[in-house]
Amino acid sequence: MPNITINHIAVVVEKIDEALPFWRDALGLPLSKTEDVPSEQVQVAFLDVGESHIELVQPTTEDSGIAKYLAKKGAGMHHICFEVDDIEAALAHMREKGVELINDSPKERNGRRYAFVHPKSTGGVLVELYERIIQT
Amino acid sequence: MPNITINHIAVVVEKIDEALPFWRDALGLPLSKTEDVPSEQVQVAFLDVGESHIELVQPTTEDSGIAKYLAKKGAGMHHICFEVDDIEAALAHMREKGVELINDSPKERNGRRYAFVHPKSTGGVLVELYERIIQT
Numbered sequence: 001m002p003n004i005t006i007n008h009i010a011v012v013v014e015k016i017d018e019a020l021p022f023w024r025d026a027l028g029l030p031l032s033k034t035e036d037v038p039s040e041q042v043q044v045a046f047l048d049v050g051e052s053h054i055e056l057v058q059p060t061t062e063d064s065g066i067a068k069y070l071a072k073k074g075a076g077m078h079h080i081c082f083e084v085d086d087i088e089a090a091l092a093h094m095r096e097k098g099v100e101l102i103n104d105s106p107k108e109r110n111g112r113r114y115a116f117v118h119p120k121s122t123g124g125v126l127v128e129l130y131e132r133i134i135q136t
Numbered sequence: 137m138p139n140i141t142i143n144h145i146a147v148v149v150e151k152i153d154e155a156l157p158f159w160r161d162a163l164g165l166p167l168s169k170t171e172d173v174p175s176e177q178v179q180v181a182f183l184d185v186g187e188s189h190i191e192l193v194q195p196t197t198e199d200s201g202i203a204k205y206l207a208k209k210g211a212g213m214h215h216i217c218f219e220v221d222d223i224e225a226a227l228a229h230m231r232e233k234g235v236e237l238i239n240d241s242p243k244e245r246n247g248r249r250y251a252f253v254h255p256k257s258t259g260g261v262l263v264e265l266y267e268r269i270i271q272t
Contacts, residue, residue: 004164005186006142009216011261019259026233027218027263028140028226049218050141051186056259075260077213080145082163082185090164097162123155123192124211125147127163 007083007130008046008053012066013075016045016058023047023054042066055081079116079126087113087131094121106131143219143266144182144189148202149211152181152194159183159190178202191217215252215262223249223267230257242267 013019016034024031029047036043041064045056057078059067069078084090087106094101094117103115113131149155152170160167165183172179177200181192193214195203205214220226223242230237230253239251249267 006145006188009142009145011259013259021233022235022258026230026235026257028229050188052142052188076255077216077261080213093164094162097157099158099162119212121162122158123147123149125213 003085003132005083006052007081008055009080010055010057010078010128011076012057012059012070012073012078014058014070016043016056019056020045023056029054036060040064040066079128081114081128081130083130083132085132087115087129090129091115139221139268141219142188143217144191145216146191146193146214146264147212148193148195148206148209148214150194150206152179152192155192156181159192165190172196176200176202215264217250217264217266219266219268221268223251223265226265227251 011019020031023029024047029049031045032048032053033046034043041059041061043058043060047054047056057066059070061067091101091104091106099121100118101115102118106113106115108114112133115129117127117129119126147155156167159165160183165185167181168184168189169182170179177195177197179194179196183190183192193202195206197203227237227240227242235257236254237251238254242249242251244250248269251265253263253265255262
């Protein structure tokens with residue numbers, strides 16, 4: 001049995017402030033973190049749900065990838081991120097199975113290794129992989 | 137702290153058989169159940185991921201709601217289902233907060249009480265609520 005969990009579901013929104021009344025107040029998920037990510041021209045908010053999170057993503061410029069996605073597809077679910085123990089092993093296994101990867105080797109952000117899988121191999125879903133961080 | 141978890145993420149696919157090579161074989165999620173649901177004109181497959189599931193949904197007719205969704209939007213994530221302890225209380229709280237519900241009171245299927253929340257209140261995401269079944 002592989003040790004895989006859902007780390008987060010990313011939801012693209014026009015404005016985080018206008019989305020929080022549903023996700024935090026009406027659904028009741030605790031807001032755990034908000035963050036400005038200038039490198040990706042977005043603001044994000046993380047809400048806790050069991051072992052997973054909902055990540056609200058708001059574009060901060062008009063020409064970022066997320067802003068273009070929002071303009072084209074509208075607000076809604078953007079990607080699903082799974083957490084695995086060994087990201088190199090997971091990517092190697094996927095390559096063996098013929099899966100098309102967006103990131104052929106892991107990238108790193110804030111000490112977290114991650115990679116994206118192309119939606120054409122998943123049945124239309126943008127999938128991200130995170131390597132689990134073992135708390136010491 | 138509310139006791140909310142993600143029960144499942146529903147993914148609409150053309151063919152479950154063509155999606156399993158990614159979700160089951162490449163990602164490695166165990167397939168726990170496949171089911172024909174004639175009342176909704178779909179076949180579904182559930183894969184386990186931590187405390188949650190991925191639900192692959194394939195239309196079995198050309199004029200079902202899911203078939204029309206697939207034709208219009210393409211394959212991809214369809215809805216996210218949260219599990220709550222008391223669905224009547226959750227719906228009442230949402231109404232108080234001005235959330236628009238698709239099902240104003242819970243429906244029932246296979247002994248499971250559920251209701252859908254309108255995407256216009258969530259920032260574009262179709263949200264389902266399940267009432268947790270207490271195992272005895």
